[in-house]
Amino acid sequence: MALARAVARISLPVALMIGVLVTNVAPAAADSTPAPTQFGQIFDLAKTKIGDPWVHFAKGPNKFDCVGYVWFIFHQNNLQDKIGGYRGVKGYYNWFKARGLVSKTNPQPGDLIIWGNFQHLGMYVGNGQAISALINPWGVKVHPVTGWLNVPFRYYLHTQIKS
Numbered sequence: 001m002a003l004a005r006a007v008a009r010i011s012l013p014v015a016l017m018i019g020v021l022v023t024n025v026a027p028a029a030a031d032s033t034p035a036p037t038q039f040g041q042i043f044d045l046a047k048t049k050i051g052d053p054w055v056h057f058a059k060g061p062n063k064f065d066c067v068g069y070v071w072f073i074f075h076q077n078n079l080q081d082k083i084g085g086y087r088g089v090k091g092y093y094n095w096f097k098a099r100g101l102v103s104k105t106n107p108q109p110g111d112l113i114i115w116g117n118f119q120h121l122g123m124y125v126g127n128g129q130a131i132s133a134l135i136n137p138w139g140v141k142v143h144p145v146t147g148w149l150n151v152p153f154r155y156y157l158h159t160q161i162k163s
Contacts, residue, residue: 039110039163041077046123046131046140049073053139059086066121067092069133069140070112073123082159089118096157103156107145110161116151124156 036044049069052062059068060076071086080086084095093114096102107113107124113132114121122132124145131142134149146153 037163038077038079038082038161042073042079042110042123042161043125043131045076046073046125049140050131050142051139052133054133054135064133064140066133070121070123079161082161083112083157089114089121092121092157093118093155101158101160103158104154105156107156108158108161109163110159112157112159113145113153114155114157115149115153118154119151120149 046069049060049062049064049072052064054065055063056065057068058064060072064072067086067088070083070092071080074080074083075086083092087095092112093102096112109124109126111124112121113124113130120132120134122130125131125142128145129142130145131140133140134143143149
């Protein structure tokens with residue numbers, strides 16, 4: 001009986017220590033859902049605004065002009081530093097140009113797009129498509145980069161976000 005108690009006194013602490021070690025060393029169960037990329041976060045929010053109306057100078061959350069829409073989707077994801085804050089279309093162009101991030105080729109998802117004579121701003125979403133806040137009746141809409149708006153494509157502003 002005394003021997004059984006002695007073994008129990010030794011075995012219990014040893015078993016507890018092994019349990020703690022195994023629990024702390026065992027690999028965590030893998031989460032099959034990868035964390036969204038920066039572009040994924042922005043585009044997920046951007047899509048929820050499809051159909052929201054265009055209103056001059058509006059910055060959201062349910063009405064937008066083109067600049068306000070871009071600002072809203074980046075700001076709500078704490079990525080406003082990637083676009084230099086809130087600016088007009090020409091202001092965005094100047095900010096990106098000063099950093100050598102303006103071109104007419106090689107857009108990546110999340111890059112900004114300028115159309116016309118600094119008349120319109122949107123975001124490239126891939127496969128030749130953009131999302132932007134258009135003058136009514138459309139409001140926020142996914143549309144082709146070229147051949148759809150009544151103003152021609154002009155520049156890509158490369159945000160360098162992770163896609």
